Each structure stands twice: as C-alpha cells, then as structure tokens.
Amino acid sequence: MEWRSAKRRKKNIITLLSGLPPESKAVLIDFYEQGTHTRRTDPGDPAVRVLVSSGFLLPGPGGGTYDAIDSYLTIKSNIWEVMDDxxxxxxxxxxMVREKFFEKPDHDFSSIEQST
Known part of the structure; x- marks a missing residue:
C-alpha cells in the first residue's frame, strides 16, 4: 500500500513538472544539468517566479535576501528525487526546451585554424 502511494505521489509530481511552461522547465533542466539542487539565480525572473509560486523552488542558504538579483534557490527534495524520471x-x-533555450555547441574550428 505504501509503495503504491509513493508511486502515485511520484507520478503526480512528474505530471506537474511536465505541465510547466517551457521557460520554467529550462530553469529546472539547468539545475539538473549542473548536477546540483541549489544554485544562484535571479528570483525575479518570471520563469523562476512560477517555480517558486508552485513550490518547486525555495530560497536557499545565505547569499543575501530573497529579493536579491542573484540569490540561492533550492529545488525541494521531493522534486529533486524525481528529476531523473x-x-x-x-x-x-x-x-524542445533544450533546443529553444540552450546554446548549441559551436564546433566550427576554421577560425582557430586560420589564426595559427
């Protein structure tokens, strides 16, 4: 019974994450790709504000007041636990979010070759 309840909670969190706007997903993906649940970011950014108001992100340790332009935010542990899934x-x-919001690596080395 406990196992089913935990599985249901996990599925509900994943459904909520999947329903986020692409900009907010991009913020969470950035945390995920950095491999950290706490990092400095702008709490005034609209995408971050959605995550804070939804309860996915919380003010983190130190780093100034919450309304600072660059302060620590932490993904709630129950959210972090389902990020892989x-x-x-x-x-x-x-x-699609990665394609839209993250830079593609530039593998054009012709300018380096010309300068040598």
Missing part, C-alpha cells in the same frame, strides 16, 4: 518521461518536451 521526469527527464526520461518528458523527453520530447525537454528536447
């Missing part, structure tokens, strides 16, 4: 289950959406 969310990335797999919402793979199509996350691929």
């Amino acid at each position: 969310w990335v797999v289950m919402d793979a199509t959406s996350i691929a």
Whole structure:
C-alpha cells in the first residue's frame, strides 16, 4: 500500500513538472544539468517566479535576501528525487526546451585554424 502511494505521489509530481511552461522547465533542466539542487539565480525572473509560486523552488542558504538579483534557490527534495524520471518521461518536451533555450555547441574550428 505504501509503495503504491509513493508511486502515485511520484507520478503526480512528474505530471506537474511536465505541465510547466517551457521557460520554467529550462530553469529546472539547468539545475539538473549542473548536477546540483541549489544554485544562484535571479528570483525575479518570471520563469523562476512560477517555480517558486508552485513550490518547486525555495530560497536557499545565505547569499543575501530573497529579493536579491542573484540569490540561492533550492529545488525541494521531493522534486529533486524525481528529476531523473521526469527527464526520461518528458523527453520530447525537454528536447524542445533544450533546443529553444540552450546554446548549441559551436564546433566550427576554421577560425582557430586560420589564426595559427
């Protein structure tokens, strides 16, 4: 019974994460790709404000007041625990978010070769 309840909670969190706006997903993906649940970011950013108001992010340790332009924010532990599963289950959406919000690596080395 406990196992089913935990599985249901996990599924509900993943559903909520999947329903976030792409900009907010991009913020969470950035945390995920950095491999950290606490990092400095702008709490006034609209995408971050959605995550804070939804309860996904909390003010983190130190680093000034919450209304600072660059302060620590922490992903709640119950959210962090399902990030691996969310990335797999919402793979199509996350691929679109990565394409839209993250820079593609530039592998054009011609300018380096010309300068040598």
